[in-house]
Amino acid sequence: MNIFRLLGDMCHLVAIIILFLKIWRSKSCAGISGKSQVLFALVFTTRYLDLFTSFISVYNTVMKVVFLVLAYATVYLIYLRFRSTYNSESDSFRVEFLLVPVAGLSFLENYAFAPLEILWTFSIYLESVAILPQLFMITKTGEAESITTHYLFFLGLYRALYLANWVWRYHTEGFFDQIAVVSGVVQTIFYCDFFYLYFTKVLRGSGKMTLP
């Protein structure tokens, strides 16, 4: 554990809590991609199956359980509790175009051809693209509420901090996880365009982020 990793995890947690509270308090999931949230729930489910097979630390276990619970609670809010506010027609990204290649790649490129390893690899690949339905939705509607952009900002910051974490681990421990690092870099790139808009539009005070 290093400072980048810890801050990264905290940003990840903050992002998830921001989204959950936004939906809970406003009783609306307008502008939120339910598909991205289902993908994230799938990411956590397939990655954290090791909760049943190996114990790493209390921190690790608690965080995994919290992420799982919040991910499913968010999906519940979007698809059941506040379903009437869900913009399903704007959330039109075809997730099968992500799931099929990601599933195929996880069978081809993994560390071991074992069920848990393939599922872990699948979760890593899937996480790197899971935000695309959300970004697609913002591009399609041309705007996002500022609270949604804060959510995306913390999610992107979490990714950037994980990159710093890997640089740190490489130099201090000689650690290099090719699958996680390559996917992590790809994932972070997806946020770059968003980061630019966030700093130039949202932080300059306009309530919503509108695309040029």
Add this chain to the structure above:
Amino acid sequence: QVKVDAHDEL
């Protein structure tokens, strides 16, 4: 050999 290094990350 299953590489488990990254599995300690979230």
